[in-house]
Amino acid sequence: MTSASTLGETRGHGGVERGHIVHADAVLERQARPRPLNEAERAIWDLAATVVDPEVPVLTIEDLGVLRGVTFATASGSVTVEITPTYSGCPAVDAMRDDIVGVLHGNGYDDVSVKVVLAPAWTTDWLSDEGRTKLEEYGIAAPGPRRGGGTVSLGLGIRCPRCGSMHTRQLSRFGSTSCKALYVCQRCQEPFDHFKEH
Amino acid sequence: MVTPTARAAATETGGVRDADDDPQGDGRRRFEELLASESRVEPTDWMPAAYRKTLIRQISQHAHSEIIGMQPEGNWITRAPSLKRKAILMAKVQDEAGHGLYLYSAAQTLGIDREEMFDQLITGRAKYSSIFNYTTPTWADMGSIGWLVDGAAICNQVPLCRASYGPYGRAMVRICKEESFHQRQGFEILLALMNGTEEQRAMAQESVNRWYAPALMMFGPPDADSPNSQQSMAWNIKRFSNDELRQRFVDMLVPQAEILGVTLPDPAIRWNEERGHYDFGDLDWTEFSEVLAGRGPANAVRVSRRRTAHENGAWVREAARAYADKQATASAASRASAAPEKIAS
């Protein structure tokens, strides 16, 4: 089996610089993390925000932009948390739902429901700067910005999260989970996952 | 790049060639220092040929296990009894393929080609975890594989996160996290069955009965009979002995079995206050040897399925190669451009 037969192989070009930390503007940040202004709801948001992605546990659902909203009915004491899946078929959603219920029950909120919303559709642009840093430290190359909401052009260098080289090569467009692609660094030889732009 | 010398060294048997690589002994000194300080050895560092060989064997076996391990579960993707379970199972098998690819890449940093490793697998010359030579006759086996097999794999693999070889240790950190998610999913499958009808509970118990002992055997033979362990421990590739890990696993299982309401099929299991561990009964290693010797329930099927897929797909890979070659020729003139380049190898 040779690597020639894999799809979409691209080689990163040394010298193509692209900042891997994207500073989302305030509007995007607000869209990515609509933390409630109301104090009671904000407290619930902050608890839910501690839940992590079961497959990439360095990221919280807040880092990911998966946590979409919290409503608290003062009269009944019922809590509704909204989350959105990264991919339509993502099996991590069920685990996140259970963990949110778990953490809120543990903090005295007995009536909790978690709603999964599809709109607006999740994008990697919602990943927080902090999340990107944690991802890179964990050894996964963070996603770059999407270009105008369209398909991301492949072939831009992906930076090796270990040595920082842009001289990297895609080995497989699909990695162990839908959100990742497999790369190898041509300089330090490290194989690594790249969190794909979506 | 792995140098040709390193590649040659990788095929040596006992470190005979080490001196050629490292006439002044500087490499060896540095290697010993890295181990002593619990640091990582990186692909570009000098390493003894036998260390390299041991790692290639271990990492490639691990990769093969992921690839062959797709089959017992792949067996149920088309029959999963709910769409949610179908999605979880598809995602899990995909994870395993992804781990296999990742580990093959890690092994490649030691100077072996993926083609060579894969050839060893499909010609039956490579080892993979014997657990995957058991069959999955019932849906509950999807639960048992997650809970017991992935659970045992995690116990085995968590210490490997500190393995001295950098690319392997770092890969294991991420793989272990994903495996933990798999174990949780397996546990949930069994829990749903145990909370279900009489038939479902019987299905779960019967499956746990079949998988319990083979899962315990995943840690390998008792320490007294484990030939490769000592050197691997000295090299910081292996961190705990087989029996230590097995004990750790049983200690983890017993309370979880209580939550599930399943009975572990070993009447000797009881808490030992003095040791601070659960005692458990002896395992029937003759069965293990049988499976290891190729007489397990599915030995013949596993490798041949992968080989058949590979052979049936030969024309596809040839086409992709031919296409890549043509593209490379066609784009030779415009190679200076910044456009993505197809790689022919």
Place this chain on the structure above:
Amino acid sequence: MIPTTNRSASTALTPEAIAESIAADETVASEPVALYALGLGDDALVLAHRLGEWITHAPELEEDVALGNIGLDLLGHARSLLTYAGSAWGTSEDDLAYFRGESEFRNRQLFEQPNGDFAHTIARQLFASVYFDGLYRALRRSTDPTLAAIAAKATKEVDYHLDHSVQWLLRLGLGTEESHRRMQRGLDAMWPFVGELFRAETGLPEGGVAHVPLDVTDGGTLGGVVVDLEPLRSAFDEIVPRLITDAGLTVPTVPFARGGGREGRHTEALGPMLAEMQVLARAHPGVTW
């Protein structure tokens, strides 16, 4: 899509969420919308199942992963669509997937076609992806917020699927003599089922739904719920023959089959597929897994 202050318009749903909303009497599909969603859900489910059959049999590991990945996306779409459809009748996604017979499945016949060799699968995948791509792009603008949200999510994923099949079409078409011959055979085998893809939705109660016009590039609103397929047909006719000829292959001339999937008429391929898919669930009706 921009978040809106109107909660009900921006809240759309996966299976569990839809199930919960139904209890709260929030999101219930009307009968015609449900039938429409059922057809789309069956298209996605049946194709997802077929792709799942490839896993551990693919030509290389990367394709085990890629086909599984695409199948998983489609299964996600199917689950949302079937759950939404079921809201009209008080049935779950699993009731619909596992306890309907062959003649009750409304998928178009292309999706149930057996995998054949890898080229057959790529041909099926190419036609399917072009169909889904046009369909979901348009459906994002549906006046039904649930359908629009499902489509908006799906569009991003189908983008990748289309690219995957186009890349392989090129490799197989231009690769070797054998791959060229097999790819042509795959296209010829799947072509008869193309005709049905863009036939108007049938079986929807009259007057129940308005159609979405194709022009989805401008930001205006639209008045319909379901996608008007006729314009998608022209887009298909423009794109697909070009892709096929770019890959050095010939646009098939075999006649279209009668079709009828939306009315529950299927080829011989669907029955055995459903028998396998449903066997365990039907052995234990009414239980939780």
